[in-house]
Amino acid sequence: xxxxxxxxxxxxxxxxxxxxxxxxxxxxxxxxxxxxxxxxxxxxxxxxxxxxxxxxxxxxxxxxxxxxxxxxxxxxxxxxxxxxxxxxxxxxxxxxxxxxxxxxxxxxxxxxxxxxxxxxxxxxxxxxxxxxxxxxxxxxxxxxxxxxxxxxxxxxxxxxxxxxxxxxxxxxxxxxxxxxxxxxxxxxxxxxxxxxxxxxxxxxxxxxxxxxxxxxxxxxxxxxxxxxxxxxxxxxxxxxxxxxxxxxxxxxxxxxxxxxxxxxxxxxxxxxxxxxxxxxxxxxxxxxxxxxxxxxxxxxxxxxxxxxxxxxxxxxxxxxxxxxxxxxxxxxxxxxxxxxxxxxxxxxxxxxxxxxxxxxxxxxxxxxxxx
Amino acid sequence: xxxxxxxxxxxxxxxxxxxxxxxxxxxxxxxxxxxxxxxxxxxxxxxxxxxxxxxxxxxxxxxxxxxxxxxxxxxxxxxxxxxxxxxxxxxxxxxxxxxxxxxxxxxxxxxxxxxxxxxxxxxxxxxxxxxxxxxxxxxxxxxxxxxxxxxxxxxxxxxxxxxxxxxxxxxxxxxxxxxxxxxxxxxxxxxxxxxxxxxxxxxxxx
Ligand SMILES: [Zn+2]
Numbered sequence: 121x122x123x124x125x126x127x128x129x130x131x132x133x134x135x136x137x138x139x140x141x142x143x144x145x146x147x148x149x150x151x152x153x154x155x156x157x158x159x160x161x162x163x164x165x166x167x168x169x170x171x172x173x174x175x176x177x178x179x180x181x182x183x184x185x186x187x188x189x190x191x192x193x194x195x196x197x198x199x200x201x202x203x204x205x206x207x208x209x210x211x212x213x214x215x216x217x218x219x220x221x222x223x224x225x226x227x228x229x230x231x232x233x234x235x236x237x238x239x240x241x242x243x244x245x246x247x248x249x250x251x252x253x254x255x256x257x258x259x260x261x262x263x264x265x266x267x268x269x270x271x272x273x274x275x276x277x278x279x280x281x282x283x284x285x286x287x288x289x290x291x292x293x294x295x296x297x298x299x300x301x302x303x304x305x306x307x308x309x310x311x312x313x314x315x316x317x318x319x320x321x322x323x324x325x326x327x328x329x330x331x332x333x334x335x336x337x338x339x340x341x342x343x344x345x346x347x348x349x350x351x352x353x354x355x356x357x358x359x360x361x362x363x364x365x366x367x368x369x370x371x372x373x374x375x376x377x378x379x380x381x382x383x384x385x386x387x388x389x390x391x392x393x394x395x396x397x398x399x400x401x402x403x404x405x406x407x408x409x410x411x412x413x414x415x416x417x418x419x420x421x422x423x424x425x426x427x428x429x430x431x432x433x434x435x436x437x438x439x440x441x442x443x444x445x446x447x448x449x450x451x452x453x454x455x456x457x458x459x460x461x462x463x464x465x466x467x468x469x470x471x472x473x474x475x476x477x478x479x480x481x482x483x484x485x486x487x488x489x490x491x
Numbered sequence: 492x493x494x495x496x497x498x499x500x501x502x503x504x505x506x507x508x509x510x511x512x513x514x515x516x517x518x519x520x521x522x523x524x525x526x527x528x529x530x531x532x533x534x535x536x537x538x539x540x541x542x543x544x545x546x547x548x549x550x551x552x553x554x555x556x557x558x559x560x561x562x563x564x565x566x567x568x569x570x571x572x573x574x575x576x577x578x579x580x581x582x583x584x585x586x587x588x589x590x591x592x593x594x595x596x597x598x599x600x601x602x603x604x605x606x607x608x609x610x611x612x613x614x615x616x617x618x619x620x621x622x623x624x625x626x627x628x629x630x631x632x633x634x635x636x637x638x639x640x641x642x643x644x645x646x647x648x649x650x651x652x653x654x655x656x657x658x659x660x661x662x663x664x665x666x667x668x669x670x671x672x673x674x675x676x677x678x679x680x681x682x683x684x685x686x687x688x689x690x691x692x693x694x695x696x697x
Contacts, residue, residue: 281608298608301649
């Protein structure tokens with residue numbers, strides 16, 4: 121699967137762009153803030169119906185404009201796919217596949233698999249457990265639709281349980297029958313979510329370790345450790361145990377919404393002990409493992425976006441990384457960098473078909489093309 | 492638009508009343524009011540009268556809680572319908588959706604909503620008591636759950652199932668080919684009709 125053509129109007133700092141891509145490697149070069157990453161984000165939009173960076177849709181409209189349009193022509197399993205995403209300020213987002221509007225955006229997710237590796241991924245390491253759950257759930261949802269439904273229903277039940285807790289607290293009532301009801305629902309959904317997360321992580325770890333070892337060329341011992349209250353068994357029993365505590369707090373303290381993924385280097389938290397290069401390698405390995413995972417379950421090679429990936433990596437790691445992604449495991453690739461000569465030099469050496477685009481001040485031009 | 496921009500207090504209060512309706516903003520409200528003003532007086536009076544009468548005289552069927560013109564609705568009053576078979580729905584809109592399939596020969600019970608603590612709706616706010624009384628009387632052979640497949644709909648199903656379990660009544664749920672979160676009233680007639688015929692014992696869906 122690959123994207124042939126992208127058409128942008130008023131998307132972030134790009135007022136207008138029409139780009140024909142290579143099915144191989146596409147290099148976007150230019151200064152920081154020129155708009156390179158915005159092109160990647162537009163591709164992300166077409167796969168996930170939202171921005172990778174800014175979840176408020178209207179903030180992705182060019183400053184002082186009223187709407188944006190992102191349109192892509194894809195080739196997927198020998199079929200043409202035309203994807204349209206348009207947003208007008210204070211209106212509903214329109215998302216169409218071959219001119220037909222989706223009734224639910226969730227139905228689109230998974231059609232055009234894509235993996236983005238970006239400096240923003242650092243929040244996976246640096247921020248709270250929510251980011252890591254998002255990573256896990258994001259990958260599973262791309263090949264398992266019922267999982268996404270379960271997750272949404274779990275979150276809904278959680279909100280209803282929390283509302284019940286608050287009512288109990290305010291009224292001082294001792295009738296827990298409504299709580300029993302939501303505990304029952306939560307347990308069923310939590311078990312399904314838990315089992316799928318376990319299966320996913322079990323399968324992910326060896327692939328992740330393979331990529332980490334390849335890029336670092338080292339013997340560093342790394343691990344991912346799934347933490348969940350459900351390791352301790354029956355959620356309904358646990359919810360019963362914390363019932364009075366939860367009632368006082370007004371929210372639910374046990375469940376899969378508290379799950380976390382421990383990231384370890386040599387047995388220690390990567391956040392505390394790893395160097396910048398090790399952290400970056402860790403994140404890249406995690407994302408490449410995600411890529412392999414989606415390809416295996418989906419049967420389609422995702423589009424790979426590498427945003428500013430060589431920053432903070434030494435030459436040896438950068439070279440091994442590019443060697444790796446140019447292998448046949450991967451298909452269409454987008455790379456952004458500020459150093460054109462450097463990037464073009466290593467991309468040439470892969471022997472793959474490639475195109476170079478100059479990005480400056482929101483303009484995207486194919487190399488050599490005049491404005 | 493600021494409130495002071497209306498040339499008439501009468502106009503303004505009419506606009507404000509229309510704007511209280513769901514999905515109607517101030518702009519649309521003004522358009523509707525101006526439309527009524529342009530019509531013959533009689534038409535506007537008839538409009539107001541109809542609403543007044545509707546609100547004043549409409550009743551809820553004392554048996555199924557469906558909206559009705561009489562104490563007992565025409566469905567409950569129909570001797571050809573099987574009153575041992577009760578279809579439990581959220582609202583009158585679901586009754587209309589199922590009636591339009593012409594596949595259902597039993598009677599209804601309108602709950603008036605689903606359990607949703609977030610919206611402040613508990614079992615006591617629904618017509619569960621009268622339904623339980625009907626089941627206790629032993630005249631009901633089967634209860635069909637036809638609530639929406641939202642988390643709240645499913646949870647209400649489960650709550651009712653637990654309540655009815657100890658009585659001699661079969662509980663089934665309509666076998667919908669519709670995805671999670673879809674509302675009954677938007678399901679097409681053919682799908683809905685088929686799902687009523689192919690209903691499943693509720694415990695099998697747990
Ligand atoms: Zn009735």
